[in-house]
Amino acid sequence: xxxxxxxxxxxxxxxxxxxxxxxxxxxxxxxxxxxxxxxxxxxxxxxxxxxxxxxxxxxxxxxxxxxxxxxxxxxxxxxxxxxxxxxxxxxxxxxxxxxxxxxxxxxxxxxxxxxxxxxxxxxxxxxxxxxxxxxxxxxxxxxxxxxxxxxxxxxxxxxxxxxxxxxxxxxxxxxxxxx
Amino acid sequence: xxxxxxxxxxxxxxxxxxxxxxxxxxxxxxxxxxxxxxxxxxxxxxxxxxxxxxxxxxxxxxxxxxxxxxxxxxxxxxxxxxxxxxxxxxxxxxxxxxxxxxxxxxxxxxxxxxxxxxxxxxxxxxxxxxxxxxxxxxxxxxxxxxxxxxxxxxxxxxxxxxxxxxxxxxxxxxxxxxx
Numbered sequence: 360x361x362x363x364x365x366x367x368x369x370x371x372x373x374x375x376x377x378x379x380x381x382x383x384x385x386x387x388x389x390x391x392x393x394x395x396x397x398x399x400x401x402x403x404x405x406x407x408x409x410x411x412x413x414x415x416x417x418x419x420x421x422x423x424x425x426x427x428x429x430x431x432x433x434x435x436x437x438x439x440x441x442x443x444x445x446x447x448x449x450x451x452x453x454x455x456x457x458x459x460x461x462x463x464x465x466x467x468x469x470x471x472x473x474x475x476x477x478x479x480x481x482x483x484x485x486x487x488x489x490x491x492x493x494x495x496x497x498x499x500x501x502x503x504x505x506x507x508x509x510x511x512x513x514x515x516x517x518x519x520x521x522x523x524x525x526x527x528x529x530x531x532x533x534x535x536x537x538x
Numbered sequence: 539x540x541x542x543x544x545x546x547x548x549x550x551x552x553x554x555x556x557x558x559x560x561x562x563x564x565x566x567x568x569x570x571x572x573x574x575x576x577x578x579x580x581x582x583x584x585x586x587x588x589x590x591x592x593x594x595x596x597x598x599x600x601x602x603x604x605x606x607x608x609x610x611x612x613x614x615x616x617x618x619x620x621x622x623x624x625x626x627x628x629x630x631x632x633x634x635x636x637x638x639x640x641x642x643x644x645x646x647x648x649x650x651x652x653x654x655x656x657x658x659x660x661x662x663x664x665x666x667x668x669x670x671x672x673x674x675x676x677x678x679x680x681x682x683x684x685x686x687x688x689x690x691x692x693x694x695x696x697x698x699x700x701x702x703x704x705x706x707x708x709x710x711x712x713x714x715x716x717x
Contacts, residue, residue: 374564376559376561376564376566378557378559378566378568378706380555380557380706380708382555382686382708382710385553385555385570387555387557387568389557389566389568391564480659480660480661480663481659481660482659482665484659484663486661497682503676503692503694503701503704504699504701507561507701509690509692509704511688511690511706513682513688515682520683522682522683522686525682525688525706525708527557527559527690527704527706529559529561529704531561
């Protein structure tokens with residue numbers, strides 16, 4: 360599978376169940392959220408803006424996309440401040456059919472721009488590694504069927520020695536019958 | 539990685555945090571458990587008994603092991619009947635360095651003997667597929683570090699069309715300082 364096909368399969372609206380595991384304290388977190396993935400044009404102004412920030416770009420920009428999410432945590436369900444929402448723009452920079460970089464406007468674990476490396480494994484699992492200031496996140500995304508994706512993540516300390524937390528999401532495609 | 543190395547790395551005692559996702563009802567389940575993995579001898583009577591039940595065995599039996607577990611569900615924490623425990627014996631039947639069958643004395647999703655097929659992916663992820671009467675389970679196990687394993691599972695209907703539930707476990711090696 361190429362990154363283009365992976366993203367074409369990912370485009371759409373998803374309902375996500377996410378479980379977080381804090382390993383040191385054996386604490387669980389549960390989050391329900393909605394995720395929307397939209398492929399955008401390479402000539403989109405937001406894409407150009409992000410590409411211009413990169414001094415050098417070792418590869419070919421391909422298939423930028425926008426992710427929007429709206430999460431509802433299990434902490435304080437009646438507290439509207441606990442509902443987190445956001446969006447980011449992501450641009451794959453292809454270095455070969457199976458690997459490259461992924462630039463995103465907002466990081467996942469820390470609030471900063473981030474450059475990740477990605478690879479597509481032989482079984483079509485998409486693996487993403489992101490170095491932040493204090494931590495390294497490894498995410499894996501794979502399709503169980505056309506309408507179900509799984510996503511796991513592991514957050515390590517920047518030295519790579521300690522694992523801080525893991526998470527797992529089950530994402531089910533939202534099919535709007537009335538459209 | 540070979541199955542022998544994978545199992546040598548897996549031997550020991552693990553504390554597991556497991557999250558289950560029921561997709562149709564968007565329900566979460568949380569389970570804390572202890573898992574013990576012990577490699578046993580190919581000449582062990584229990585191994586012979588299990589091998590004799592197989593009419594034909596397409597491969598070479600290698601590195602049998604015992605799994606014991608003791609789980610505590612989030613349902614009715616004060617009800618001792620909710621604590622489930624068990625053990626099973628598993629025998630890999632190697633067909634190549636990277637794939638083969640796995641025989642186990644008790645199945646995972648249904649209470650019956652089961653034969654699974656396994657493969658080791660290029661990134662050392664161990665993938666296990668088991669067909670039961672009513673369902674198919676796909677499990678993936680991978681090491682994040684020497685002392686942390688992740689395990690995901692997807693339970694599909696026997697036809698493969700519907701996904702019933704998913705789960706994810708974070709397993710941290712238990713290190714007994716006083717031994």
